[in-house]
Amino acid sequence: MTRHFKVREAREGDVAQLAEGFYAFEVRSVFIEPFDGSDLIESTLAVPYEKIYDFDATSLKEHIGNAEAALFVVDDLDFRPRGYIAVSHFWNGYASIDDLAVDLSLRRLGAAKLLMNAAANWAQQEGLAGLRLETQNNNVAACKFYKQYGFILGGYDQYLYSGIQTEKAETALFWYLRFL
Incomplete structure (x- = not known):
């Protein structure tokens, strides 16, 4: 179900409001090898855990007003930014x-699709060949979204995070969407 949220280019003040969002998610399953790009194999975890990503305000601000980058936000119904790409x-x-x-409050309501549409439109206007991204095998909902959106799995790297993680091994998955 897609609600009528507004997606727009971000302004400097939006980043502080975005920092207030809740972007963590519960990991209940992971994708396991082989990562061949066809049907990914999902394995349920015996003990779920919460995955928290660091919010990098500096990196996001670098996308604002940059000729080779962009930051788009999706506003909730109270006109507060609650998601970004x-x-x-x-x-x-x-x-x-x-x-x-x-943000948790806008998940499964079409906000991610609207954000991805904004990024795809921007990339096409920039004359780029398509979109690429990296996520992890424990972000199952995101992987399913990317596949449904039309991305294909282009590869993986099981060692990318091995130097910074000790208890929960993650595999990096690389997704591509080529424009025709």
Whole structure:
């Protein structure tokens, strides 16, 4: 169900409001090998846990007013930004989705799709070949969203996070959406 939220380019003051959002999620399952791009295999965890991403205000601010990047926000019905997508030019001619997060209050209501549409429109206007992004095998809901949106799994890296994680091994999954 898509509500009529407004997506717009971010302004400097939006980042402070975005920092108030709740972007964590509960990990109840993960995708396991083989990561061959067809049907991913989902495995339920015996003990679910909460995944918390760091909010990087500095990085988001760098997307505002940047000729090779953009930051879009989705406002809730009270006109407060409650989700965002940061996009930039990537070295391979694609647009990189550098960050995408939606507050718990707007999840499963179409906000992520509206944000992705804004990023795709921006990338097409920039003359880029498509969109690319990276997420982890424990972000099952995001992976399902990307696949439903039309992205294909282009590869994975099981060692990308091995230097910073000790207890919960994550595999990086790389997704691509090519414009025709």
